Amino acid sequence: MRQILLPDECLNELLLYLDNKTLYKCLFVNRNYCRYAIPILWERPFKPSFMNSKHSLIINTLLNCLDKEEITTLIPFQINITENRTPLFEYGKFIKIIDQEFVKQNIITWLNSTNGKVLTERYNIAKYQDIRVKKLINVIYHMIIRQGSNLKELNLRIIKD
Incomplete structure (x- = not known):
């Protein structure tokens, strides 16, 4: 046929x-x-519909896209990258929309699942000061920009209690 x-x-x-x-x-x-x-699929990886079991896959995939310099910056913060596979694509360049709050939630959940430490469920600057979350956000954003991002929208929200 x-x-x-x-x-x-x-x-x-x-x-x-x-x-x-x-x-x-x-x-x-x-x-x-x-x-x-x-x-x-990667236009908006950090969104509410992905806030289930896929959080680890998204973070792991993005961490596999880091270069050696970016990985080196994570070592002092005791952030362990378990898999170091060469990705099929430069996923960071496909991301068009980032919602800062969902990025934080994904990272906190990923940190919980990777090292067993119980972290705050809801991100709040006054209650949660783990520098690893900030460092991971920084390195992921750096990788997205380094890969020639097509970023069109960055949603920033400040939550006050």
């Missing part, structure tokens, strides 16, 4: 209409689908 190939522009347009669950399945169809699905 003969396979009909869509032009790249059409395939990209079609994938824009899919939800994340379906887009994820497209990663396994072939390399072409994967190449177009990844940027769409």
Whole structure:
């Protein structure tokens, strides 16, 4: 049976209409689908719908994108990067929208799962001063910018109690 190939522009347009669950399945169809699905999936990795079991995967993937200099800056803060695989893509350059509060929540949850230390569930500057959260945010943002970010929106909110 003969396979009909869509032009790249059409395939990209079609994938824009899919939800994340379906887009994820497209990663396994072939390399072409994967190449177009990844940027769409990574436009906004820190969002409420990803605040479940995927938090560790997102942070681990971004940490694997760090260069040696960025990794070295984490050593004094006792931040252990368990896996050091070469990523398939430069995921940081696909990120278009960052919500600062969700980044913090993802990092706090990741820190909880990696070292067993119980951290504050809700981020609050007055209650939670773990410098590791700030350092991880800093190094992840640095990596995103270094990779030639297409960042279009940065949502900053200050929570006061």
